[in-house]
Amino acid sequence: MGEPQKKGGHILAVAGGKGGVGKSIFSVTLSTTLAMMGYRVIVVDLDLGGANLHTYLGVMEKTLSLYHFIHKKVATLEDIVVKTPIANLSFISGAHYSPTMSSPAAELKVKLIRHLYALDADFIVIDLGAGMDLSTLDFFIFSDRGFLVTVPEPAAVMNAYRFIQGALFRKMVTVFGKHNEIGTIVRDLGQVDAQDESVMLNWFINRVKEIDPEVSPLVQEVSSRFQPFLVLNRIAYEQAQRLVETLVRHCRDRYAVDIRYLGNLPDVRAITSFLLDVPGFLKSDSGKAYFLSLKSIVRRFLIDLHDANVLTEKLNIRKEFNEKTLDALSKLIDNLDASIVSDAGKKLWKLRLFFKPAEVVKFLLSKGIKQDIFFESDNLHLKK
Numbered sequence: 001m002g003e004p005q006k007k008g009g010h011i012l013a014v015a016g017g018k019g020g021v022g023k024s025i026f027s028v029t030l031s032t033t034l035a036m037m038g039y040r041v042i043v044v045d046l047d048l049g050g051a052n053l054h055t056y057l058g059v060m061e062k063t064l065s066l067y068h069f070i071h072k073k074v075a076t077l078e079d080i081v082v083k084t085p086i087a088n089l090s091f092i093s094g095a096h097y098s099p100t101m102s103s104p105a106a107e108l109k110v111k112l113i114r115h116l117y118a119l120d121a122d123f124i125v126i127d128l129g130a131g132m133d134l135s136t137l138d139f140f141i142f143s144d145r146g147f148l149v150t151v152p153e154p155a156a157v158m159n160a161y162r163f164i165q166g167a168l169f170r171k172m173v174t175v176f177g178k179h180n181e182i183g184t185i186v187r188d189l190g191q192v193d194a195q196d197e198s199v200m201l202n203w204f205i206n207r208v209k210e211i212d213p214e215v216s217p218l219v220q221e222v223s224s225r226f227q228p229f230l231v232l233n234r235i236a237y238e239q240a241q242r243l244v245e246t247l248v249r250h251c252r253d254r255y256a257v258d259i260r261y262l263g264n265l266p267d268v269r270a271i272t273s274f275l276l277d278v279p280g281f282l283k284s285d286s287g288k289a290y291f292l293s294l295k296s297i298v299r300r301f302l303i304d305l306h307d308a309n310v311l312t313e314k315l316n317i318r319k320e321f322n323e324k325t326l327d328a329l330s331k332l333i334d335n336l337d338a339s340i341v342s343d344a345g346k347k348l349w350k351l352r353l354f355f356k357p358a359e360v361v362k363f364l365l366s367k368g369i370k371q372d373i374f375f376e377s378d379n380l381h382l383k384k
């Protein structure tokens with residue numbers, strides 16, 4: 001059996017830090033809306049300790065679930081995708097709890113992520129559990145884009161903030177973990193007593209400056225490229241402003257993280273009558289206000305995504321970068337004339353290859369360099 005092939009669907013993670021804020025309801029309503037727009041969507045219940053998406057979707061009969069994948073009763077995630085009554089919307093159940101599921105070992109986590117990317121859909125929406133254990137953070141940072149859902153309560157907003165902080169440092173570990181000296185420091189960051197966590201990033205940047213000055217701009221770059229979406233649930237508009245402003249400002253000032261605030265969802269009591277058919281809520285009279293707000297959230301999200309992806313898709317830039325392609329790109333950068341990129345610049349672009357290879361390709365294209373290895377297949381590109 002071969003390795004699962006990456007299909008190029010977008011993985012969207014839904015998290016929030018705090019329990020009960022509406023993550024799962026949002027995962028289902030977001031997925032339903034995207035499916036109604038004609039996108040092929042798979043919503044995945046990755047709240048491994050407290051799976052409940054199957055009830056929200058009204059898929060009550062015993063179906064295959066992640067349990068079967070984790071315990072190797074099936075070979076691929078594709079084998080446990082279940083249809084829902086909504087056209088274009090499929091589902092992977094997290095039901096059938098077993099203790100090994102709630103905090104998967106590193107190896108299993110990597111396997112899950114690889115299989116998620118191999119699913120055949122336009123969007124793969126993953127509903128994460130509350131809290132911020134390592135597997136939740138990792139699913140969040142390995143997704144293409146993350147949504148943070150919170151309610152307008154100080155504790156919940158604080159949790160969302162902590163979640164962003166935790167996810168950012170996990171991201172730093174994945175980018176800098178392999179660097180000899182910086183790797184040790186970045187792994188220790190999690191251990192630092194965060195009395196005044198606002199200094200943590202600065203402290204880290206300063207340490208990196210001492211060790212390898214040319215690498216330090218990359219720290220800021222990793223932060224600013226980490227752009228979680230924010231959705232406020234159960235809220236009236238006026239309430240939202242101050243909370244959002246504070247959260248966005250803190251994340252920007254302390255971590256250079258650019259939060260994309262997408263909007264609010266209203267508090268609708270009647271939702272409780274639809275807990276066995278959440279998609280049905282969207283079509284009901286009582287769901288009208290919620291659906292309206294949700295559609296504007298989805299619109300903003302799609303515009304943001306479009307802006308980020310349009311160039312990649314138009315030019316058919318490759319999505320899969322294996323060691324051989326990365327190596328070739330690295331050599332290509334080395335051989336560039338110093339009038340195109342300075343030596344210091346070359347070093348940064350080469351490091352970037354390990355977290356944003358497509359960006360590197362776009363940069364090279366912007367410099368007028370074209371190579372077949374940039375593209376998915378070499379018969380389509382730049383014909384127009």
Ligand SMILES: Nc1ncnc2c1ncn2[C@@H]1O[C@H](COP(=O)(O)OP(=O)(O)OP(=O)(O)O)[C@@H](O)[C@H]1O
Pocket residue numbers: 016018019020021022023024025026047050128129130233234265266267268269271272275
């Ligand atoms: N917009 C809303 N208006 C009114 N009630 C809501 C709204 N969103 C969620 N709820 C209520 O909150 C409850 C919890 O929602 P949900 O299961 O989505 O939370 P969660 O964040 O996924 O929880 P957990 O952390 O346990 O996974 C729902 O049963 C519903 O009654």
Ligand SMILES: [Mg+2]
Pocket residue numbers: 023024025047127128129
């Ligand atoms: Mg949930």
